[in-house]
Amino acid sequence: MLRVIMKKIESSSFFIGRQGDGIISFGSGQPDLPPPKEVFSVLSGKQRTFKYGLIQGEERLRNLLANEYKGSDAHNFVICNGASEALDLIFRVLSGDLKRRKVLMPRPYYYSYPFIVKFAGLTPVFTDLKDGRIDLNDFEKKVRGCAAVLINSPSNPTGRVENIETLKQIEKITQNSGIHLISDEVYKDLIYERENYVPKGKRVITVNSFSKTFGMCGLRVGYLYSPDKDLVQKTIEMKVHTSMNTNTMAQEMAAAALLAPKSYIEKQKEIWKKRRDFIYQGLLDLGLDLWRPEGAFYVFPRVKNSSKVVYDLYYKYKVIVYDGSWFGSPDRIRLSYALDIEKIKEGLKRIGNYVKNA
């Protein structure tokens, strides 16, 4: 089923958030906001050879990242083709060493998670969210016998941010029982409610990306950070065979993004927050049942028969939304609000018409 849908997404370019033909797309999860202008200075630079880079990633970029992770240095990072490759590599590497074969993840999940885990020969198991957040009781029961846990806060598709206390508990439970905790934090700079907490520990692997914070999705630069240098080394030793270095020019651009003034991120966040408020209130006004989004740029309202809703909205109202069943939640649809307010307004109007006529 997902295969057919993905095929459709790919062939019809849903995936790249095409907006032509009067379509309003709440589909693709990519910022419409531009990268920091500093990024473009790289392109006019003098670099005119394109030799292989270090498999681990350019030293300059890794040094800049080390400034952001207390107690780390450049050896703790591997720069990858987006967070996707970082996750794929880390599960493939772990799979070689793990005796236990189960990986626990909250459901709803980012649609690639079960695939990535299965591709690595491991078995995904699920803890269902309660009111859009991890239920620690269920988590503690399910985590026994697991080799690893994969969390994503702020979450795609829920837009929810885990409580700091929950994250600390998960950190404690996993690190005390030798369980790897893979924390996908690609939305960590997009939190609208409170400070973030980044889990730490010998068996914590942090995955991040330049795609969302800096609007650089298509350039594919992400990374993993681990305090375990042996694990970092094993990842490099796999990547040397599976893709070699990550695009060196894109890494320079990522470094330029990190050096842009922090106000860039603050300004983006203000824009996202306004959109968040607008779409959240708009969907409430239409009578939809949804969690208040606290981070990332998704809302995940409840519907009956999500695949029919996706179909009807597209063919009858020219609105693209994603089917919750792709994310393990067939009673919901995902809307990305990476759109200017005018488009969100028009999209909400159409959804309103659909709701009235349904």
Place this chain on the structure above:
Amino acid sequence: MLRVIMKKIESSSFFIGRQGDGIISFGSGQPDLPPPKEVFSVLSGKQRTFKYGLIQGEERLRNLLANEYKGSDAHNFVICNGASEALDLIFRVLSGDLKRRKVLMPRPYYYSYPFIVKFAGLTPVFTDLKDGRIDLNDFEKKVRGCAAVLINSPSNPTGRVENIETLKQIEKITQNSGIHLISDEVYKDLIYERENYVPKGKRVITVNSFSKTFGMCGLRVGYLYSPDKDLVQKTIEMKVHTSMNTNTMAQEMAAAALLAPKSYIEKQKEIWKKRRDFIYQGLLDLGLDLWRPEGAFYVFPRVKNSSKVVYDLYYKYKVIVYDGSWFGSPDRIRLSYALDIEKIKEGLKRIGNYVKNA
């Protein structure tokens, strides 16, 4: 053992062919020649957003590639993070469907091949080259019971090009018995002796790259071509989870390279051919036993105790060469001649001193 060496390569930057401290590096397999100037026009262009691209690759680039493969269209290609990712993906995809689990490859082989095959849960088996070429008798015996064959002509590390008759026989044997033939042709534009032959057939998967022909190693653009659109689709469906699109800017640069005048390749080839003649004769003059290289940019002379030779040449003579044992051939060393003639001359002088004193 390889792990230790790769660690050393990575940490000491052997791998990126560093030339400092008076070192002459015959190590890394990357052209020192610049890309076509057309490639740089992309950087000064107007493209200033970096949205996700199609997972399969930019349509314009795939259309340009389709011009180069008779009977193909843009749907037959997947653009990847170099030939490495193309190979990794294809074996992972095939692995899901194959009943037989063995993959036959000639030995010596490109060092990543056995790893990529094993990472996919398959088993590499080997047919030993005879005078640097595939021995069809041995090939026919070994290929029985194999799921796939992986060939590389022109070859890294041997520099040899298979006879057209051999390639046609391999094509016939594999295609008549339902065996997948993966043909890694990243050096196909660098043949100094005769025309090339590109195997064809429903179960032929051609892997290629912009790295070698166009001097774009660090940008990581490669691709796979298959007449089997179902296989192409399965590859896309895996890549959507494992790395998403390939860097879109690098794909534009690859398209610009394809549109550069064909004289670019001809001029490069003349340079490579001169270097080839120079290093081949130079090593013969030193009394070394080696195959005459016909393509790519490697020579692979016979030595006693290759790891000692690699160690001594580096620490006593400041010359980097690669150990044949990494390529399945412990009685040889690999020299890349991606160096200007003056450096080759100096390197040969040092190797000459070593040979005299050894």
